[in-house]
Amino acid sequence: MERYRGLTATNGSGQFDSARRWFSVVILGIETSCDETAVAVLNSNGITHLLSSQVDLHKQYGGIVPELACRQHIEAIHPLVKEVLHRAQCPLHKIDAVAVTIGPGLIGALLVGVSFAKALAYGLRVPLLAIHHLEGHIAAIFLEHPKILFPAIALVVSGGHTNLYKIQNKGKYQLLGKTRDDAAGEVLDKGARMMGFDYPGGPIIDRLAKQGDAERFPFPIPHRTGLDFSFSGLKTALMRKLSEHEDQRDQFFIPDIAASYQKAIVISLVQKSLAALKQEGARSMLLVGGVAANSLLRHRMKEETERMGIALYLPSPHYCTDNAAMIAMAGLSHFERKCFASLDIFPNPNFELT
Ligand code: KG4
Ligand code: ZN
Numbered sequence: 200m201e202r203y204r205g206l207t208a209t210n211g212s213g214q215f216d217s218a219r220r221w222f223s224v225v226i227l228g229i230e231t232s233c234d235e236t237a238v239a240v241l242n243s244n245g246i247t248h249l250l251s252s253q254v255d256l257h258k259q260y261g262g263i264v265p266e267l268a269c270r271q272h273i274e275a276i277h278p279l280v281k282e283v284l285h286r287a288q289c290p291l292h293k294i295d296a297v298a299v300t301i302g303p304g305l306i307g308a309l310l311v312g313v314s315f316a317k318a319l320a321y322g323l324r325v326p327l328l329a330i331h332h333l334e335g336h337i338a339a340i341f342l343e344h345p346k347i348l349f350p351a352i353a354l355v356v357s358g359g360h361t362n363l364y365k366i367q368n369k370g371k372y373q374l375l376g377k378t379r380d381d382a383a384g385e386v387l388d389k390g391a392r393m394m395g396f397d398y399p400g401g402p403i404i405d406r407l408a409k410q411g412d413a414e415r416f417p418f419p420i421p422h423r424t425g426l427d428f429s430f431s432g433l434k435t436a437l438m439r440k441l442s443e444h445e446d447q448r449d450q451f452f453i454p455d456i457a458a459s460y461q462k463a464i465v466i467s468l469v470q471k472s473l474a475a476l477k478q479e480g481a482r483s484m485l486l487v488g489g490v491a492a493n494s495l496l497r498h499r500m501k502e503e504t505e506r507m508g509i510a511l512y513l514p515s516p517h518y519c520t521d522n523a524a525m526i527a528m529a530g531l532s533h534f535e536r537k538c539f540a541s542l543d544i545f546p547n548p549n550f551e552l553t
Pocket of ligand 2: 358521
């Protein structure tokens with residue numbers, strides 16, 4: 200792995216995943232929608248997944264540069280596929296289907312993964328499975344929880360999305376609410392940047408907030424009617440507080456403001472999720488996407504769902520952020536339903552999940 204810059208093993212080779220799943224079908228999953236090139240194999244050895252993160256590359260620009268992201272995906276994808284297959288002890292001819300993220304995402308970045316997946320599926324004469332990125336995030340749950348209670352409410356909360364879905368059963372999604380402006384992850388990233396931190400800021404705020412006093416700076420809790428979210432006002436409130444305290448910051452200022460800001464976002468996410476659970480009479484709650492790795496959000500959601508007697512399903516933190524295991528898992532469900540994509544399918548950066 201050392202041969203490839205930024206390549207990180209997130210799971211042992213040929214080992215069973217912590218969930219100890221065993222798969223009778225072999226699915227190769229590919230994810231290149233944004234700034235991680237990720238590849239995974241589901242087979243009788245369990246789940247093997249690797250990713251090549253571009254975080255260090257984009258850090259110096261303060262955000263993702265699409266052109267650089269595409270070039271990096273092109274460099275990383277082939278070695279990554281070879282390495283994952285090797286670690287999974289899976290020869291090419293054993294692959295039963297190739298699953299790939301088809302959208303939403305950056306068009307150039309998606310194109311790299313989709314072109315690679317199409318060529319591989321064509322060459323191997325196996326089905327191509329076209330996966331919505333958010334369906335992938337939701338499928339991360341099934342990596343560790345094969346059976347869940349339906350109907351479920353899913354909060355998909357990432358750098359690009361904050362969506363609430365009702366899931367009647369596997370593969371049937373109804374959008375109940377979404378953010379009217381920024382996604383929660385974006386608000387955390389931009390907030391962290393205003394505080395002087397690098398991208399991605401979500402994990403930094405999570406860490407800082409643990410040492411901070413979340414009551415010190417009251418932020419307005421974002422409210423919208425219904426199940427929609429709105430976070431842009433919070434960003435403005437943060438900007439104002441930072442400039443008001445420009446010259447009078449004690450050593451606790453940054454942790455305290457990070458904790459207060461994070462708390463306001465988490466309260467809004469939890470409130471709307473509970474409202475959706477009640478409105479739909481759902482039996483379980485799924486919390487997925489990069490921001491689902493947030494400690495306070497996980498903790499608060501657990502407390503509230505326990506109080507309501509609702510089952511909560513959370514992926515392990517390494518399955519919350521972008522990865523290809525979740526794409527392969529969503530692919531397995533498409534494969535079982537014989538939901539195969541045509542080889543002339545094109546990536547769709549604005550793909551809707553229905
Ligand atoms: O799902 P993801 O990896 O990519 C998208 O599909 O957007 O989510 C990335 C987002 C970023 O905004 C990042 O700051 C946020 O997830 N994130 C976190 C944490 N880990 C990642 N936000 C809060 N707390 C975390 N621990
Ligand atoms: Zn994502």
